[in-house]
Amino acid sequence: METKDTLDFTPDFAKAHAYFEARADYVPTPMTKINGPRGCVVLAKDETGRLGLGAFKALGAPYAVARILDHKWQEQTGEETLNSPAAKAFVASQTFVCASAGNHGVGVAAGARDAGAKARIHLADTVPESFAERLRALGATVVRSGAVYEDSVAAATKDAEISGDILLADGTWPGYTEIPKWVMEGYCVIAEELRAVFEISGEWPTHVYLQAGVGGLAAAMAHMIRLNWTEQPELLVVEPQAATCLQDSHKAGRPTQATGPESNMGRLDCKDPSIVAWSVLERCNVSYAMLTEKEGATAASQVTALGIPTTPSGAAGYGAIAHENDALLESDDYRPLVIISETAT
Numbered sequence: 060m061e062t063k064d065t066l067d068f069t070p071d072f073a074k075a076h077a078y079f080e081a082r083a084d085y086v087p088t089p090m091t092k093i094n095g096p097r098g099c100v101v102l103a104k105d106e107t108g109r110l111g112l113g114a115f116k117a118l119g120a121p122y123a124v125a126r127i128l129d130h131k132w133q134e135q136t137g138e139e140t141l142n143s144p145a146a147k148a149f150v151a152s153q154t155f156v157c158a159s160a161g162n163h164g165v166g167v168a169a170g171a172r173d174a175g176a177k178a179r180i181h182l183a184d185t186v187p188e189s190f191a192e193r194l195r196a197l198g199a200t201v202v203r204s205g206a207v208y209e210d211s212v213a214a215a216t217k218d219a220e221i222s223g224d225i226l227l228a229d230g231t232w233p234g235y236t237e238i239p240k241w242v243m244e245g246y247c248v249i250a251e252e253l254r255a256v257f258e259i260s261g262e263w264p265t266h267v268y269l270q271a272g273v274g275g276l277a278a279a280m281a282h283m284i285r286l287n288w289t290e291q292p293e294l295l296v297v298e299p300q301a302a303t304c305l306q307d308s309h310k311a312g313r314p315t316q317a318t319g320p321e322s323n324m325g326r327l328d329c330k331d332p333s334i335v336a337w338s339v340l341e342r343c344n345v346s347y348a349m350l351t352e353k354e355g356a357t358a359a360s361q362v363t364a365l366g367i368p369t370t371p372s373g374a375a376g377y378g379a380i381a382h383e384n385d386a387l388l389e390s391d392d393y394r395p396l397v398i399i400s401e402t403a404t
């Protein structure tokens with residue numbers, strides 16, 4: 060169903076918002092204030108309870124599953140809804156395939172289960188068994204594929220080629236860009252929820268710290284912030300020092316593979332950028348930061364101690380605040396925003 064291969068990103072974020080508004084289990088996630096370094100106050104968008112799936116990724120794949128099924132059914136029959144017995148039989152015959160560092164797979168598995176379809180998720184050896192158990196509990200088939208994330212991406216791609224099942228990746232590469240844009244369209248809901256809060260409070264953030272793996276979250280947020288936030292913050296994309304693929308791509312002026320050891324920020328440990336995300340970030344005037352393994356671990360302990368149990372991946376944005384100079388941290392005008400992107404595992 061790949062019909063075009065472009066780096067454009069023009070999300071129908073209202074459609075994504077409407078999809079979630081229509082779900083009985085949808086509520087905007089909370090934004091709280093937590094302490095930061097040198098007495099600064101940090102706005103923390105707490106994604107740890109998102110749709111009961113433990114991470115913001117619950118907004119991406121489940122929405123993409125719904126869009127893909129609608130699209131395929133409409134292509135085949137011209138019908139817009141999936142309510143007929145024939146439509147239900149069609150859905151039950153569909154299997155979604157992906158690789159995951161953890162949370163994307165949970166989203167694919169939950170989305171497929173809720174729709175009545177099936178899911179098969181490829182996990183590298185680096186992904187904790189706790190994720191595999193959660194995936195099986197959601198009815199997905201789990202396949203252990205390779206030593207590192209990139210091996211599992213290659214395995215999922217090959218699987219979909221051979222089986223003819225639907226590849227639902229969160230990364231993009233030449234020839235495969237359209238489905239992940241729907242995943243990113245779902246993430247746009249976070250920016251819209253935040254905009255609604257800031258429009259009322261008037262307390263717009265001055266700096267937004269966005270942790271990145273392949274870059275889908277950071278790009279969706281950056282796109283939406285530049286598109287329609289009333290007051291424009293500085294945007295910082297935060298990567299593990301061990302996986303700076305977006306920063307390396309920015310420096311090189313083209314998508315570039317990062318090299319580095321395994322990171323304890325496992326969900327951010329992606330060595331290949333999403334080419335769509337990279338391209339969006341190039342247009343959004345962002346800066347880059349990187350965290351050491353120690354800084355990631357420290358950030359996780361700090362945010363957890365402040366009442367939001369999370370991991371180094373979940374707290375990476377918060378960790379980058381400590382890189383700012385004291386004058387900024389101590390300034391009354393500094394209002395940093397972070398996304399606590401997953402619960403502790």
Ligand SMILES: Cc1ncc(COP(=O)(O)O)c(C=O)c1O
Pocket residue numbers: 114116160161162163229270271272273274275276277326327329372373400401
């Ligand atoms: C908890 C968490 N935070 C951040 C990210 C980074 O998202 P992206 O890969 O879209 O950059 C992920 C991706 O899996 C994640 O699971």
